[in-house]
Amino acid sequence: MQKPILMDVDGVLFTGRPQDGAHLFTDLEADLGISLEALQSGFFRPRWSAIVTGQKPLVSELTEALKTIAPHVSVQTLIDYWFKNDSRIDTKVRDAMRDLRAAGHPVYLATNQDHLRARYLMETLVLAAEVDGIFYSAAIGHKKPSAEFYAHVDRALASKGDSIVLIDDTESNVLAARAHGWSAIHWLPGMTIPAALATL
CATH class of the missing domain: 3.40.50.1000 (HAD superfamily/HAD-like)
Structure with missing residues (x-):
């Protein structure tokens, strides 16, 4: 072998992104009304390490973060946007x-x-x-x-x-x-x- x-x-x-290869969150604020810095400081920096090593689940962690940084956006909406734009x-x-x-x-x-x-x-x-x-x-x-x-x-x-x-x-x-x-x-x-x- x-x-x-x-x-x-x-x-x-x-x-x-599929359409142009730009970073997946390039238009995050325009599309969903979430600033990238808010997502980084309120979700990725404090929570991602535990999620990506399987210690905590993505959905519940992101749900909690969105209550503070973007209560107008559902967790499924953001996940769908994220995965589609990174493909x-x-x-x-x-x-x-x-x-x-x-x-x-x-x-x-x-x-x-x-x-x-x-x-x-x-x-x-x-x-x-x-x-x-x-x-x-x-x-x-x-x-x-x-x-x-x-x-x-x-x-x-x-x-x-x-x-x-x-x-x-x-x-x-x-x-x-x-x-x-x-x-x-x-x-x-x-x-x-x-x-x-x-x-x-």
């Missing part, structure tokens, strides 16, 4: 993943996500048909770049570290993967999967 390839999601496979697939990356699988490489997603968006990615966006599985932080209980995330993947794949390749746009995640013994590529704009893998 060829080496498993682990793909980060946001910043590698996904690149912002632009880089088709070149997707096609390269298909080629890798055709060549015998298992391809997995390795991503910091809560349970709901992980399910959205795999089921609603049908990524389950494009990959051999997903490793995500809420299910593991740890997020990249913690060593526990990488150790979990090692156990799940029954692989030695040097047989795994991670492609990720966050440098700290890449450095941690290398420290764990994996091969890792720091993904930058303009790169292609075949050329990046050729550097290993």
